[in-house]
Amino acid sequence: MKGRNAVITGGARGIGEAIARALARLGVNIIIWDVLADAASATSASLNQEYGVKGVGLAVDVTSEASVTAASEQVIAEFGSLDILVNNAGITRDGLLIRMKEEDWDAVLKINLKGVWIGTKIVGRLMLKQRRGTIVNIASVVGVMGNAGQANYSASKAGVIGLTKTSAKEFASRGVRVNAVAPGYIRTAMTDKLTDEQRQRMQALIPLGELGEPADVADAVAFLASDASRYITGQVINVCGGMVM
């Protein structure tokens, strides 16, 4: 993995940062695309210091083809190749379906689904030319099982799973693999806000009995990004303590 170049969208914080960290530990150069330009630069600087990998944080809007195209060109100019893409950037705007505002539906679909399509389209073309590359999309178990209050989010993540399988089929003949990781309940800033009662209810649904850590998701991504998974494409790995089987 040493010397390969990975782009992680939304890699400045949260699960994206854990993914950046896991890949950096393997010697992968890390390019972070995030709307939070300062946080992206800070994360990339800390990875450079900790693991000695090259890296850069760029301000990128994943919903804009122009922004993603410019950022891809910058990566190729600076790093020479783009070997790994992790489409991780995502948001939530929760609410019961019958009360959900159109703008909240649109915002979630735009970033979580259209953003993955744009990243796959622009970076995928580069990878097809290279005849090499691997893409890992971050889906969610709610895209498989649904979740009350997350009509927009679950639809976007189910969309990511379909998109993963179609792009895997379209890119396979060029040796470019596309897979997805679907996290379950992972300890993040979002789940820290839950009450004890909510957390206990949630844990009761998880056969392994506890919430996952961002690093659990990152390890699955690192596997799918590496040659250890060379014969795996179009698959979804649920990292959810067995909540979905």
Next chain:
Amino acid sequence: MSMSREEIREKVIDITCDQLKVSRDQIKDESAFVEDLGADSLDIAELVMEFEDEFDLEIPENEQGIRTINAAVDFISGKATK
């Protein structure tokens, strides 16, 4: 753009060789990308995008006529002189 038909033809052949990994002497003007040069649908999509980038023009999605080297050169020359 002020490229002669011959210059366009040369570029089209260059791009085709590069994309389809075929040698120049395998290519004739009447060579069909799919039947003669072994292109698959993804190759055709990539070829079209290379032509678009190189000649700075847009080739419509439903442009089914571009099946051969000659047809590509004709299409691009036609667009380029408009």
